[in-house]
Amino acid sequence: MINNEKIFLRNSAPERSKRIVEAVFRCKWSLTVYQLLAEKINRPGEMVRSVEGLTTKVLNECLRKNIEFGIIKRIEYNEVPPKVEYVVTPFGEKFINILDKLVELESEIVV
Amino acid sequence: MINNEKIFLRNSAPERSKRIVEAVFRCKWSLTVYQLLAEKINRPGEMVRSVEGLTTKVLNECLRKNIEFGIIKRIEYNEVPPKVEYVVTPFGEKFINILDKLVELESEIVV
Numbered sequence: 001m002i003n004n005e006k007i008f009l010r011n012s013a014p015e016r017s018k019r020i021v022e023a024v025f026r027c028k029w030s031l032t033v034y035q036l037l038a039e040k041i042n043r044p045g046e047m048v049r050s051v052e053g054l055t056t057k058v059l060n061e062c063l064r065k066n067i068e069f070g071i072i073k074r075i076e077y078n079e080v081p082p083k084v085e086y087v088v089t090p091f092g093e094k095f096i097n098i099l100d101k102l103v104e105l106e107s108e109i110v111v
Numbered sequence: 112m113i114n115n116e117k118i119f120l121r122n123s124a125p126e127r128s129k130r131i132v133e134a135v136f137r138c139k140w141s142l143t144v145y146q147l148l149a150e151k152i153n154r155p156g157e158m159v160r161s162v163e164g165l166t167t168k169v170l171n172e173c174l175r176k177n178i179e180f181g182i183i184k185r186i187e188y189n190e191v192p193p194k195v196e197y198v199v200t201p202f203g204e205k206f207i208n209i210l211d212k213l214v215e216l217e218s219e220i221v222v
Contacts, residue, residue: 007161008143008146008147008162008163009163010139010140010143010162010163010164011142011143014213014214014217016217016220016222017136017213017216017217017220018136020220020222021132021133021136021213022133025128025129025132025133029121031122032119032121035119035122036119050118050119051118051119051121052119052120052121054121068222069220069221069222070219070220070221070222091219091220094212094216094219095216098212098213098216101205101209101212102125102128102132102209103125105202105205105206105209106125106127106128108181108202108205109127109128109131109180109181109202110180111127111130111131111179111180111181
């Protein structure tokens with residue numbers, strides 16, 4: 001460095017990625033919900049019946065958060081009785097893919 | 112579901128990945144340090160001189176944390192005067208790669 005010209009500005013963690021990762025990691029059921037949807041178990045009743053300890057109330061709260069983040073989408077069918085399904089959005093696919101890579105690293109993390 | 116046999120157990124966020132992501136995202140300087148190392152600016156003095164607002168004390172704390180997580184390694188050269196360099200570990204490369212993908216998603220995150 002001939003002169004003391006600063007060539008970098010601070011590059012802080014992007015706010016939205018930070019918020020979404022922390023929220024999903026703090027939510028005890030998100031990874032389980034993603035696993036269910038990957039197995040095409042995407043109707044609320046069946047989702048609750050498939051998992052030990054999952055209640056409708058907890059599932060709805062987890063789904064609401066993931067819909068808010070744009071990871072999951074709710075599809076309503078105009079039928080009698082009304083039918084509802086949940087699907088992962090294209091953005092959600094990318095995000096979950098990144099989470100999976102993080103989970104794969106788990107065994108290599110020393111701390 | 113013919114019977115009400117639960118086929119899934121809760122799949123909660125892996126503790127270590129959660130801890131490392133939250134720590135790195137909370138550290139204001141980690142992403143900047145990774146950027147410097149990617150530019151081969153890996154000696155403490157030059158790192159501090161290259162970035163607006165970075166002090167030796169803050170840099171050392173950030174490096175210490177990243178060494179603790181196994182993301183960065185410190186190399187000491189047996190010379191006079193003593194020479195020190197910091198490099199990203201193989202694990203660190205994988206982890207930073209995942210962070211970069213998260214940063215890329217930033218613009219798509221709606222919340």
